[in-house]
Amino acid sequence: MRKSIEINETWRFIRGDEEQAASELYKDDHWHTVNIPHTWNAIDGANGYEYYQGACWYRKAFAVEPSYEGSQLFIEFNGSNSITDVYVNGQHLGQHKGGYSTFRFNITDVVKHGTVNVIAVKVDNRVVDDVYPQKADFTFYGGIYRNVKVVVTNPVHFDLMDHGSQGVYVVQDEVSKERAQLSIRANLVNDSKEEKKVRLWADIFDADHHRVTYASKEVILAAGETRTEEMPCVIDHPTLWQGRTNPYMYSANLSMTSFNDTIDEVSIPFGVRYFHVDPEKGFFLNGEHLPLHGVSRHQDRKDMGWAITEQEQVEDMAYIREIGASSIRLAHYQHSQYFYDLCDKEGMVVWAEIPFISVMSQNELEGINAKQQMVELIRQNYNHPSIVFWGIQNEIQIGGERPEVRRLVKELHDLTKKEDPTRLTTMANVLFVSEEDEYNRMTDVIGYNKYYGWYHGKAEDFAPWLDKFHRINPDVPLCISEYGAEGIVQYHSADPKVKDYTEEYHALFHETVWKTFEKRPFLWATYVWNMFDFGANIRDEGGVQGRNNKGLVSYDRKIKKDAFYMYKAHWSEEKFVHITSKRHVDRAESSISVKVYSNLDNVMLYVNGSEFQHKTSADKVFIFEHVSLVEGMNDIRAVAIEDNAQYVDIAKFNKVEESNPSYEAPVEEKGGEVTNWFQMPDLDGEIEELQFTDDVYSTRCTFKELFENKDAAVVLNKYLGESFRERPTYSMTQGFKIDTLAEMAPEHFTDKLLYALNRELTKIKMNK
Numbered sequence: 001m002r003k004s005i006e007i008n009e010t011w012r013f014i015r016g017d018e019e020q021a022a023s024e025l026y027k028d029d030h031w032h033t034v035n036i037p038h039t040w041n042a043i044d045g046a047n048g049y050e051y052y053q054g055a056c057w058y059r060k061a062f063a064v065e066p067s068y069e070g071s072q073l074f075i076e077f078n079g080s081n082s083i084t085d086v087y088v089n090g091q092h093l094g095q096h097k098g099g100y101s102t103f104r105f106n107i108t109d110v111v112k113h114g115t116v117n118v119i120a121v122k123v124d125n126r127v128v129d130d131v132y133p134q135k136a137d138f139t140f141y142g143g144i145y146r147n148v149k150v151v152v153t154n155p156v157h158f159d160l161m162d163h164g165s166q167g168v169y170v171v172q173d174e175v176s177k178e179r180a181q182l183s184i185r186a187n188l189v190n191d192s193k194e195e196k197k198v199r200l201w202a203d204i205f206d207a208d209h210h211r212v213t214y215a216s217k218e219v220i221l222a223a224g225e226t227r228t229e230e231m232p233c234v235i236d237h238p239t240l241w242q243g244r245t246n247p248y249m250y251s252a253n254l255s256m257t258s259f260n261d262t263i264d265e266v267s268i269p270f271g272v273r274y275f276h277v278d279p280e281k282g283f284f285l286n287g288e289h290l291p292l293h294g295v296s297r298h299q300d301r302k303d304m305g306w307a308i309t310e311q312e313q314v315e316d317m318a319y320i321r322e323i324g325a326s327s328i329r330l331a332h333y334q335h336s337q338y339f340y341d342l343c344d345k346e347g348m349v350v351w352a353e354i355p356f357i358s359v360m361s362q363n364e365l366e367g368i369n370a371k372q373q374m375v376e377l378i379r380q381n382y383n384h385p386s387i388v389f390w391g392i393q394n395e396i397q398i399g400g401e402r403p404e405v406r407r408l409v410k411e412l413h414d415l416t417k418k419e420d421p422t423r424l425t426t427m428a429n430v431l432f433v434s435e436e437d438e439y440n441r442m443t444d445v446i447g448y449n450k451y452y453g454w455y456h457g458k459a460e461d462f463a464p465w466l467d468k469f470h471r472i473n474p475d476v477p478l479c480i481s482e483y484g485a486e487g488i489v490q491y492h493s494a495d496p497k498v499k500d501y502t503e504e505y506h507a508l509f510h511e512t513v514w515k516t517f518e519k520r521p522f523l524w525a526t527y528v529w530n531m532f533d534f535g536a537n538i539r540d541e542g543g544v545q546g547r548n549n550k551g552l553v554s555y556d557r558k559i560k561k562d563a564f565y566m567y568k569a570h571w572s573e574e575k576f577v578h579i580t581s582k583r584h585v586d587r588a589e590s591s592i593s594v595k596v597y598s599n600l601d602n603v604m605l606y607v608n609g610s611e612f613q614h615k616t617s618a619d620k621v622f623i624f625e626h627v628s629l630v631e632g633m634n635d636i637r638a639v640a641i642e643d644n645a646q647y648v649d650i651a652k653f654n655k656v657e658e659s660n661p662s663y664e665a666p667v668e669e670k671g672g673e674v675t676n677w678f679q680m681p682d683l684d685g686e687i688e689e690l691q692f693t694d695d696v697y698s699t700r701c702t703f704k705e706l707f708e709n710k711d712a713a714v715v716l717n718k719y720l721g722e723s724f725r726e727r728p729t730y731s732m733t734q735g736f737k738i739d740t741l742a743e744m745a746p747e748h749f750t751d752k753l754l755y756a757l758n759r760e761l762t763k764i765k766m767n768k
Contacts, residue, residue: 011034011036039145046547071108076151104540132369133347134357145307166268179234247697249313250269273286323572354370357396379419392425396427485502494592566620574599589629695766703733
């Protein structure tokens with residue numbers, strides 16, 4: 001029978017590329033002792049621009065029992081970022097490229113039984129040309145950051161070398177409320193040197209472990225053969241996996257028997273469901289409309305990086321469940337099997353994706369690694385009922401207009417549909433992809449990452465853009481795959497505005513945007529960016545280095561920002577009241593407004609023990625104006641009563657003479673008044689008519705295209721400044737056209753500036 005042996009304890013580790021470290025005889029006494037999961041970027045990965053990227057080594061001695069002789073042994077890594085070379089007793093077993101999926105190596109022929117063996121693992125988190133991601137707005141934490149185990153099997157077993165999967169797939173051929181027609185697909189391996197006859201069994205159990213159906217067949221496997229077998233199964237009147245309402249799970253117990261022995265066995269949890277997306281009405285699960293109120297998640301945690309345990313994942317899910325979300329976008333890579341299991345159990349509809357993000361390789365043009373990671377994602381997660389959408393790219397257009405990018409996106413869609421025709425493909429377009437672009441028809445459904453109200457425009461600009469897209473593409477199912485604003489809970493304002501980084505603007509932004517989204521049922525989903533703050537080494541936002549602060553919950557998971565409660569009021573049935581701006585304690589004003597979020601209909605406000613005002617609200621937001629403060633500390637209490645139950649929240653505001661300066665973010669661009677980082681031109685003489693042809697440069701070109709030409713680069717340096725390319729975010733924006741940036745910031749990229757640029761750029765011929 002199969003055995004799994006966890007080997008996470010007491011590894012030796014060195015931060016650096018140590019010569020001869022793969023050797024069985026190497027002495028590692030001077031190395032550190034660590035436990036898996038582990039990352040070497042737990043601290044430096046989110047503290048600023050510099051963090052260690054390079055090769056590091058892990059070593060571990062382990063014994064193999066004599067009784068395992070004659071068995072097959074595999075070493076399994078569930079996540080190691082991003083290029084991993086594995087050695088056992090000095091022999092190189094292979095290399096895995098990609099930092100997020102499960103992979104295994106067969107170690108049967110290199111281990112010694114009844115004595116000590118040495119595993120040596122080299123892990124390198126540097127960016128290389130043929131591994132994704134190439135560039136992204138998050139930290140690439142290095143290390144063996146998920147569990148490691150040794151799996152022992154009979155020579156005849158379910159395939160463990162099928163792209164890191166279990167080798168068993170529960171295919172949902174046709175599902176309705178009356179009948180679930182399934183195909184159980186199993187990959188069988190005979191690693192022995194002789195023919196084997198086995199009986200294959202598939203027993204289907206309900207949630208109470210009662211067997212509801214089964215299938216079996218006899219199989220003869222030649223020596224060394226790997227074969228795929230399928231068995232049909234039918235569940236009559238199935239209990240459907242109905243999202244958060246009823247996330248009902250069955251299990252498929254697959255076993256192989258020989259005479260009276262069970263020689264291998266796996267248990268596969270699964271749920272049966274059907275779904276579709278209507279371009280006018282949104283998402284439907286099992287024939288019922290289900291609004292996908294979504295959040296996005298990165299997996300890292302403060303001072304832990306990606307080396308988190310099951311405890312942290314359970315805590316993350318508890319926050320997502322509390323807010324009332326019905327869907328999660330697990331960005332921008334494959335997450336742990338444990339978290340996908342949690343999504344199954346909690347009824348979350350999942351968008352799962354690969355890290356084909358921002359920039360395609362400049363030299364490896366076939367997308368070999370992107371396709372490998374797509375296959376791994378699908379095969380390892382095929383049986384999760386929570387996963388409905390396979391994501392094939394995120395903002396890949398940032399790298400510029402390239403025919404090979406478009407080709408690869410199409411090929412990833414085709415590959416995904418071949419691997420799994422039962423689910424829907426999707427992708428997240430960068431904001432500047434036009435409504436008419438063919439990108440919007442390359443996948444089954446589409447998403448856009450839009451940041452009106454933060455990076456450009458106003459939060460109110462979502463409404464006209466959504467209506468415009470839907471008018472142009474009435475048959476294209478659209479979602480907003482990212483939207484958000486920075487919110488740092490140290491900063492506060494009674495007059496919040498864009499780019500002040502305050503908790504108040506963060507909440508106001510989400511109030512405004514959600515009102516727009518909930519009025520447009522054609523959106524099949526919306527995904528807040530992000531559920532949690534996360535590490536992004538290139539960032540320096542509002543005085544906080546190395547982080548993206550757009551989360552609804554802080555990086556250490558200790559603080560739920562006010563916007564968290566805004567969504568909870570709209571999405572959750574858990575009754576509550578929440579007074580906002582409680583961290584804005586010191587108040588210089590004589591009277592203030594008090595805002596309350598609640599999913600109850602009526603709220604009474606008490607000020608210093610006295611009734612102040614009773615309010616009702618249909619939009620979950622209660623605003624009490626002209627609340628007078630007395631000198632010193634003031635007690636504010638919000639109370640709602642329903643069905644004889646009382647719901648209360650309290651706040652304390654301190655009346656002071658002068659505003660607390662610590663509430664001000666150390667930034668100059670509050671309110672969208674971005675400081676010009678370019679030189680405004682002095683135009684001499686009359687405005688001349690310019691000729692735009694395909695063989696000259698202009699502001700219709702991307703920054704990357706312009707900087708690659710030395711003459712065009714001189715023009716850009718003249719007006720944008722030579723420090724433009726030194727900005728931390730330049731690598732993420734080089735795919736932007738200047739005209740696109742002008743649409744986003746017309747108050748700065750004026751017609752005068754664009755004319756001056758084009759007057760000089762159109763005189764430069766392209767080299768074709």
